[in-house]
Amino acid sequence: MGLFILRRLGVMVLTALCLTFVVFWLTNLYPNLEKLAKTQGNFRMSDEAVASYLGKNGYLQPMPVKFGQWLGVLPGWTLEDEGVVTGKCFGADTPEEDRRSFCGVIQGDWGFSTVFKDEVGSIVLTRLGLTGKLMFFVMLVMVPMALIIGVLAGMREGSKLDRSLSTFSIASTATPEYVSGVIFIAVFASSAFGLKWFKGSATSAMDSVTFENFTLPVVTIALYGMGYIARMTRASMTEVMTAQYIRTARLKGVKFSDIVLKHALRNALIAPFTVIMLQFPWLLNGVVIVETLFNYKGFGWLLVQAASNNDIELLLAVSVVSVIVVLVTQLISDIGYVYLNPRIRIA
Numbered sequence: 001m002g003l004f005i006l007r008r009l010g011v012m013v014l015t016a017l018c019l020t021f022v023v024f025w026l027t028n029l030y031p032n033l034e035k036l037a038k039t040q041g042n043f044r045m046s047d048e049a050v051a052s053y054l055g056k057n058g059y060l061q062p063m064p065v066k067f068g069q070w071l072g073v074l075p076g077w078t079l080e081d082e083g084v085v086t087g088k089c090f091g092a093d094t095p096e097e098d099r100r101s102f103c104g105v106i107q108g109d110w111g112f113s114t115v116f117k118d119e120v121g122s123i124v125l126t127r128l129g130l131t132g133k134l135m136f137f138v139m140l141v142m143v144p145m146a147l148i149i150g151v152l153a154g155m156r157e158g159s160k161l162d163r164s165l166s167t168f169s170i171a172s173t174a175t176p177e178y179v180s181g182v183i184f185i186a187v188f189a190s191s192a193f194g195l196k197w198f199k200g201s202a203t204s205a206m207d208s209v210t211f212e213n214f215t216l217p218v219v220t221i222a223l224y225g226m227g228y229i230a231r232m233t234r235a236s237m238t239e240v241m242t243a244q245y246i247r248t249a250r251l252k253g254v255k256f257s258d259i260v261l262k263h264a265l266r267n268a269l270i271a272p273f274t275v276i277m278l279q280f281p282w283l284l285n286g287v288v289i290v291e292t293l294f295n296y297k298g299f300g301w302l303l304v305q306a307a308s309n310n311d312i313e314l315l316l317a318v319s320v321v322s323v324i325v326v327l328v329t330q331l332i333s334d335i336g337y338v339y340l341n342p343r344i345r346i347a
Contacts, residue, residue, distance in 0.1 A: 008334070012327040016320070023319040024067050027312045033059050035310050040114060056081075058088055070111075070316070072104020105320070111313030115305060120317045123302070128321065130206055131291070131298035134221075135283045137214065142222035143229065143276055150233020150272065155260055157238045166234065173227030181220040181293045189216060202296040217294045221287060225279055232275045237268040270337065277333040281326040 026032075037053040038045050045053070054060050058069070058077035068074030069088060076088030086092045089103035103109040110120035153165040189200035198216050205213040240246065241264055249259050288300035299318070306314040 005331070005335070008331050012331065016323050016327060019323050020316075020320055021067055024070065024316060025063060027315055028059070028063065028066060032310060032312065036114065036312060039310060056086075070104050072102050072106035072109070075101040076103050110317045113311055113314045115309045115311045115314065120313050123314065124299075124317045124321060127297065127299045127302040130296070131284060131287060131300065133209065134214075134217065134287065134291075134296065134298060135280070137209075137218045138221045138225070138283060139279070141218060142226045142279070145222070146226040146229035147233055147269075147272065149226070149230040151237055151260070151265065151268070153230070153234040154237025154241060154268065157241070162234075166231070169227040169230040169234070171227070172223050173231070175224065176289075177220050177224050178289050178293060180223055181216070181290060184216045184220060185293075200294070202294040206297060217290050217296055220294075221283065221290050225282070229272055229275050229279070233268065233272040236271040237264065240264045240268045243267075273336050274333050277329045277336070280329045281322065284322060284325050 033054055034050050037050045041049065041053060051060070056079060058066070061077060065074060069076050078085060078087035084092050087099070089100040090098070108121065110124070113120050113123055116123055149165050149169060153162045156162060185200045188198050189196060199213045200216070202213055202217045246259060246264055249263055284299055287298065288304055291298050291300040292304060302314070303318050305311070306318055
């Protein structure tokens, strides 16, 4: 198991580097850099002024060099203008003894946001914490409800209960979040129906979570993901319930509830476990619509702001965090497979 995890970690690092370089290359294309220069200066800047700005800020270096400097494995650029020395890792007023040569992701320096005028690392950490809070409550609602629906539907295939729950699962998955979210706001948060039970905005939940300000975004996300997990659980449960050892247990007179809970449930959870783990990267980036709709300024909202405002450093940090979350959840999923199914052996 230890060797397997080490191999997977090595593959994860290589995959993260490759994907990050692709994102870095796309965000550092010259049209994006030109837009960045004009955003920081003015949109009437001449081509010479744009080139001067980009050169003074190290954007015109070769792509591999810039990527190495961003990672922190190569020394940062320096520029001397009229006797004043500036660089990627220090300013003009930084004492010479405090000037660093390396300042990148490895050193914990993610850059400076041109939109929020703050350190990228602190911005991402704050927004990631807000989305993590939202993810926690969503998983708390979505996973138990989905498993219960899937198990109940799969216990007796073809029954009225199965058809009813399957219809509900399909309907919930087929309804996009922006549709269900708008419906919930119109019904439960506006005066149109006279049911102002909840708040249509979740902005106040960033500081203090209450039942009133956090119910609608949580239910909107949970309802969409619940159907997919429930259908996977139902399909897996249906297959397990037709297995030979389940038939043997029934012939021996074992109680039906014991058959489901003690014999069928563990094997039926193997496939849904992977689906549940895949919900974490989906929740991290897939909540863009819901966070925007309910004005909840989390990680998805931050992704929209970084992309729409061409904030290169912030967009890179968001992309790296997303890649890491996907790779880590995949690793946890593989390890969980081994514990859920003892028949799986790691060569």
